[in-house]
Amino acid sequence: MYLSNLSYVSEPALDSLTLAVSIEIQKKITVTMATTQQQHGTPPFISGQEIKGLLSYEDLIPTVERSLITYSTKKSEFCQPMRTKVDSGSTGLLLTMPCYSAPDSALACKLVTVFPGNTDLPSHQGIVTLFDPESGSLQALMDAEEITCMRTAAASAVASRHLAHPQSRTLALLGSGAQAFSHFEAIATLFAIECIRVHSRNPEKRAALVEKIMLSAKFKPDVMKVEDCESAKAAVDQADIVCTVTSSRDPVLRADWLPRLCHVNAVGACRPDQRELDESVTSAAFLVADSRESASSESGDVIVNKATVHAELGELIAHPERFREARASRGGLTVFKSLGLGIEDAATARLVWDLRMKE
Numbered sequence: 381m382y383l384s385n386l387s388y389v390s391e392p393a394l395d396s397l398t399l400a401v402s403i404e405i406q407k408k409i410t411v412t413m414a415t416t417q418q419q420h421g422t423p424p425f426i427s428g429q430e431i432k433g434l435l436s437y438e439d440l441i442p443t444v445e446r447s448l449i450t451y452s453t454k455k456s457e458f459c460q461p462m463r464t465k466v467d468s469g470s471t472g473l474l475l476t477m478p479c480y481s482a483p484d485s486a487l488a489c490k491l492v493t494v495f496p497g498n499t500d501l502p503s504h505q506g507i508v509t510l511f512d513p514e515s516g517s518l519q520a521l522m523d524a525e526e527i528t529c530m531r532t533a534a535a536s537a538v539a540s541r542h543l544a545h546p547q548s549r550t551l552a553l554l555g556s557g558a559q560a561f562s563h564f565e566a567i568a569t570l571f572a573i574e575c576i577r578v579h580s581r582n583p584e585k586r587a588a589l590v591e592k593i594m595l596s597a598k599f600k601p602d603v604m605k606v607e608d609c610e611s612a613k614a615a616v617d618q619a620d621i622v623c624t625v626t627s628s629r630d631p632v633l634r635a636d637w638l639p640r641l642c643h644v645n646a647v648g649a650c651r652p653d654q655r656e657l658d659e660s661v662t663s664a665a666f667l668v669a670d671s672r673e674s675a676s677s678e679s680g681d682v683i684v685n686k687a688t689v690h691a692e693l694g695e696l697i698a699h700p701e702r703f704r705e706a707r708a709s710r711g712g713l714t715v716f717k718s719l720g721l722g723i724e725d726a727a728t729a730r731l732v733w734d735l736r737m738k739e
C-alpha cells in the first residue's frame with residue numbers, strides 16, 4: 381500500500397501503524413473527555429453555612445470597599461449592566477445581576493428573589509454563579525442569601541467609615557430582619573459601639589433580634605448593651621449611626637428625630653414606589669449612593685423625594701477633596717443610599733472561592 385509520501389508499506393507494518401494511531405487517538409479522546417468532565421461536571425454548591433464559616437468582615441470590608449472604588453472610578457476595568465427586574469405580580473421580584481470585574485478576577489451573576497411578605501422563608505433567596513474568567517467554565521454555585529446579607533452590611537460599614545464620626549458609639553437599627561443583624565456585626569467590626577438600639581413593628585421579632593445580637597461573637601457584654609425600642613423616634617434619639625433596614629413602603633425616619641451629627645445607612649426602599657426616608661432627611665443631608673444610576677432609577681428615597689445625589693461612595697473614597705465643600709455646606713447629617721451592586725456580589729463570591737481553595 382502507498383501512503384501520501386508514496387513510500388511502500390507492507391500489510392503487517394500497516395496493521396501495527398493502524399494500531400499505534402488508534403492508541404494515540406484513544407489517549408487523546410480520554411484526555412479530552414477528562415477535561416470536558418472537569419469543565420462541565422457538577423460544580424460545588426457552597427451553602428450559606430459554609431460561606432458564614434469562610435467569610436469574616438475583616439476580609440470582606442476591604443474587598444467591598446475596593447469594588448465600590450472600581451465601580452465609580454475605573455470604568456474600563458469592569459462590566460456591569462443595570463440589573464433586570466422581573467415583577468411577579470404584587471408579591472415579589474426576581475433580580476438578575478451579572479458582572480465582570482478585572483481587579484477581582486471575577487465573572488459572576490446573582491439571581492435573587494425579593495419576597496418581603498415571606499414569613500417562614502427568608503425574604504431574599506437565590507444563587508450566585510461564579511465562572512472562571514479565563515475559560516468561562518462554571519466554578520461554583522453559592523447561596524445568595526448569605527452573600528447578599530454580608531456584602532450589603534460590609535458596604536454600609538465602608539460608608540460609615542468614610543461618613544460617620546470615628547468615635548461613633550450608639551447604633552440604631554430600624555428593622556429586625558436579616559440585614560439588621562448583619563449590619564450590627566459589620567459596623568461593630570469598625571466602631572467601638574457601646575449601645576445598640578433596635579426598633580421594628582413586631583415586638584417578638586425585635587426581642588429575637590436583641591437575643592441574636594447578644595449571642596453574636598461581635599457582642600462584648602462588658603462594654604455593650606442592647607435596647608429594645610418601641611418607636612423609631614426613641615431608637616434614633618442621640619444615635620451616631622442609624623441603619624434603616626426595613627421592607628417598609630413608607631418613610632420610617634424623619635430629620636427632626638436625629639441629632640445634628642449623624643450618619644444614616646438607608647438600605648431598604650429598592651423600588652421607585654418605596655421609601656424609608658422622609659423628604660426632610662434627604663433634603664438636609666449630604667447624600668451619597670453606591671450608584672447614581674441605580675439610586676435615580678430604583679429608589680423612592682431619591683425619585684419620590686426628588687433628592688440630589690452628591691457623590692458616589694467610590695468617588696468619595698478615591699477623591700474626598702472633591703466633595704469637601706458640598707459636604708461642609710450640608711451640616712452634620714450624612715446619608716448613604718444603598719441599592720446593591722453586582723460588582724459587590726462578584727468580588728464577594730471570588731473571595732469565598734479563594735478562601736475555600738486555601739483550606
Ligand SMILES: NC(=O)C1=CN([C@@H]2O[C@H](COP(=O)(O)OP(=O)(O)OC[C@H]3O[C@@H](n4cnc5c(N)ncnc54)[C@H](O)[C@@H]3O)[C@@H](O)[C@H]2O)C=CC1
Pocket residue numbers: 494496503504528529532554555556557558559560579580581582585625626627628629632647648649650718719720721
Ligand atoms: N441595598 C441593598 O444592597 C440591599 C437591600 N435590601 C433591602 O433591605 C431591606 C431589609 O432586608 P432584610 O433584612 O433582608 O429583610 P427582612 O424581610 O428580613 O426584614 C425586613 C424588616 O423590616 C421590618 N419592617 C417593615 N416595615 C417596617 C416599618 N414600617 N417600621 C419598622 N420596621 C419595618 C420588618 O418587620 C422586618 O423586620 C429590604 O427592603 C431589602 O429588600 C436587601 C438586600 C440588599
Ligand SMILES: O=C([O-])C1=[NH+]CCC1
Pocket residue numbers: 475492494504528650719720721
Ligand atoms: O442588591 C441586592 O441584592 C438587592 N437589593 C435590593 C434587594 C436585593
